[in-house]
Amino acid sequence: MTTPVPFRSFNDKFECNDDGNFTFSSTEQKRIEAMLFENYNSLVLEPFEATGDEDASQLTVLRQRHTAYLLRYLKNCPPSYSTLDASRSWMCYWAVNALKILDAEIPKETVDNIITFLKACEHPDGGYGGGPGQLAHLAPTYATVMCLASLQTEEALKSINRETLYNFLKKSKDASGGFAMHEGGEVDMRSAYCALATCQIVGLPIAEISEGVAEWIISCQTYEGGFGGEPHTEAHGGYTYCAVASLVLLNRFRLVDVDSLLRWATRRQMKYEGGFQGRTNKLVDGCYSFWQGAIFPLLDGEMEREGRSLEKGLFEAKMLEEYILVGCQSLHGGFKDKPDKPVDLYHTCYVLGGLSIAQKYSMARDGKILGGDVNMLCEINPVFNITVASEQFAKEFFTSH
Amino acid sequence: MNEISTSPLYKDNADWKDVTPIYPGKDEEVAVKIAVTEDFIDAFAYFRAVLIKKEKSTRVMTLLEDCIRLNPANYTVWQYRRLCLTELGCDLKKEMRYLDEIIEESSKNYQVWHHRRFIVELIGESVAQGELSFCEKIIQDEEKNYHAWQHRQWVARTFKVPLDDELSFALKMLLIDSRNNSAYNYRYFLLTLHDKIEDKNMIDIEINLAKQFIRNIPNNESAWNYLTGLLINDGITANSDVVSFVEDLYDTTPEDKRSPFLLAFIADIMLENIENQVKADESAERAKQLYTELQKSDPVRVNYYKHQSLLAQTMLVKSQTKVAAK
Numbered sequence: 001m002t003t004p005v006p007f008r009s010f011n012d013k014f015e016c017n018d019d020g021n022f023t024f025s026s027t028e029q030k031r032i033e034a035m036l037f038e039n040y041n042s043l044v045l046e047p048f049e050a051t052g053d054e055d056a057s058q059l060t061v062l063r064q065r066h067t068a069y070l071l072r073y074l075k076n077c078p079p080s081y082s083t084l085d086a087s088r089s090w091m092c093y094w095a096v097n098a099l100k101i102l103d104a105e106i107p108k109e110t111v112d113n114i115i116t117f118l119k120a121c122e123h124p125d126g127g128y129g130g131g132p133g134q135l136a137h138l139a140p141t142y143a144t145v146m147c148l149a150s151l152q153t154e155e156a157l158k159s160i161n162r163e164t165l166y167n168f169l170k171k172s173k174d175a176s177g178g179f180a181m182h183e184g185g186e187v188d189m190r191s192a193y194c195a196l197a198t199c200q201i202v203g204l205p206i207a208e209i210s211e212g213v214a215e216w217i218i219s220c221q222t223y224e225g226g227f228g229g230e231p232h233t234e235a236h237g238g239y240t241y242c243a244v245a246s247l248v249l250l251n252r253f254r255l256v257d258v259d260s261l262l263r264w265a266t267r268r269q270m271k272y273e274g275g276f277q278g279r280t281n282k283l284v285d286g287c288y289s290f291w292q293g294a295i296f297p298l299l300d301g302e303m304e305r306e307g308r309s310l311e312k313g314l315f316e317a318k319m320l321e322e323y324i325l326v327g328c329q330s331l332h333g334g335f336k337d338k339p340d341k342p343v344d345l346y347h348t349c350y351v352l353g354g355l356s357i358a359q360k361y362s363m364a365r366d367g368k369i370l371g372g373d374v375n376m377l378c379e380i381n382p383v384f385n386i387t388v389a390s391e392q393f394a395k396e397f398f399t400s401h
Numbered sequence: 402m403n404e405i406s407t408s409p410l411y412k413d414n415a416d417w418k419d420v421t422p423i424y425p426g427k428d429e430e431v432a433v434k435i436a437v438t439e440d441f442i443d444a445f446a447y448f449r450a451v452l453i454k455k456e457k458s459t460r461v462m463t464l465l466e467d468c469i470r471l472n473p474a475n476y477t478v479w480q481y482r483r484l485c486l487t488e489l490g491c492d493l494k495k496e497m498r499y500l501d502e503i504i505e506e507s508s509k510n511y512q513v514w515h516h517r518r519f520i521v522e523l524i525g526e527s528v529a530q531g532e533l534s535f536c537e538k539i540i541q542d543e544e545k546n547y548h549a550w551q552h553r554q555w556v557a558r559t560f561k562v563p564l565d566d567e568l569s570f571a572l573k574m575l576l577i578d579s580r581n582n583s584a585y586n587y588r589y590f591l592l593t594l595h596d597k598i599e600d601k602n603m604i605d606i607e608i609n610l611a612k613q614f615i616r617n618i619p620n621n622e623s624a625w626n627y628l629t630g631l632l633i634n635d636g637i638t639a640n641s642d643v644v645s646f647v648e649d650l651y652d653t654t655p656e657d658k659r660s661p662f663l664l665a666f667i668a669d670i671m672l673e674n675i676e677n678q679v680k681a682d683e684s685a686e687r688a689k690q691l692y693t694e695l696q697k698s699d700p701v702r703v704n705y706y707k708h709q710s711l712l713a714q715t716m717l718v719k720s721q722t723k724v725a726a727k
Contacts, residue, residue, distance in 0.1 A: 023580050092433055117431050132429040135476065224586075233551050271701045
């Protein structure tokens, strides 16, 4: 063998060290590492050994397959999606955002159908439900508005009733400073983020719904440095993203204990797999490529504004690319949590978002991305998780309307 | 002739003849149409009609149960169920038993746990013990179930459950899997809830526990994070016992076997020393040396360690300026 394959993930030197003391957590960890090595072996090592050509690795983003998968699901979904019947507006967002990140063309007829469908999810009193005839709920409201922004047409954005939407946002405000997901619904970190991001993207004044929310959010930062879903609960990738993005939106990021957040966030990247876990001592999952990965560009932006020195992107972008293309991509289209899991719209959206972030850092660092330029995805705005082009389109639209 | 229907569908049920079901319109099926079963379409069409009629009755409660069985994540159904329960004055204990079953089947769903909180709040303290047992059952099955730990926190807080019982529970879970981060977080929550974060005796007990877990498994990040958390208020260097514990661990572990968490923890001590102007030069030197070691032994975080190394230097310069200013 002349030169070794220049991969940094899947190196046996960094396999789980259980200190001779196994528990359920460490046994599971080892099982996942072995599973990923198999993928690495068949996708990277074997082709390389056969040809001696490092480009032989089968690590191309299968754009056509993913596009076909997403467009198919935008029309029809199998019975296994029945438990997502109250998240259909989410499904539209996941698929459309993924398509936009892939820079895929969405047929005009599909665009029209999505607008029609989402209009049917709009509640007469404002906000959107997860499906037609359902109560307005902050999470599908966020998803719908981001989906409509991502379609990048005037018609899509015109379909939003901003007046009733604003009423709904104001009505969701809770005495704690946080937001209730829906009438009689739970108050947690997701609802705060969904309310604030929605408000901002459609150009409504955020100050009127902001009272006490930054303080509520900061009370959820834990001793580990990440954020939980409500005060004192365990630090978690999804909630930490929601917290950090919300504080950025509120321009209150300086409330954060940055040192512990940075330590916690960098430690979530797995030393063997290269992907991220959601919590300490849990398993890697492709969706955290976005939830954890997006924390870094948000941090970069804040540090820059405060004039604090911070090398850009304190995680290992190349290793994240490796995890995603070796462990999360299905040859039949779509992305997944890890190799033994099925693909779904949710993971396809968040894995692609994470890959886009990683690519941007890799490009800045050494001018190349894993799998070559053909793999290049569109850039996303880490505050909203829509493409930069979509965010700019929405901003222009709402400034002039 | 009108025979008694054997069809389980609502549309064939004589008791529901007075209700006109609302089926999905054309606009509602032009995108992300899910291939749901016939009984799914049927039950939800009647649910939509009921929602508009605002009917609250025993037959509606049964319909809601069918809808929940078909999709336990439908928050609109659960919300309507709460309205019905309150208005009809249903037996809440019975609702709890029903929820036990549903949660055991879909333990990772937000709606079921939110509904549970609502019911427990209505019944009050008498169910506190039952709630703890229920959480334990779910946690035994899935040791890191976020919702179950969160619910347990809420129960402990709402009903002022005795600290010792809860500490024992968390310890039990840690003895089953000392890498279970949810259990450490729960212990930390208990200390906060009972105002023990500044209680020296209590904190010493917890520090000893963390030290034991670290001794057994030096690569267990959860135990290290817990130790760091316990020392947030006064700083690590205020506790000479912890400082000598980690230095000792460093000295007695062969170089290539030292866990990155150990090295990073000592580096944190060095940063604190610089801040407190205790042997600032020496401490900065050692911090940088530790971060260099970490770049090799834990390369996935190489950028972070470089950043920390720079931070040590910046802090040193600042501390020297302070000294000069005096």
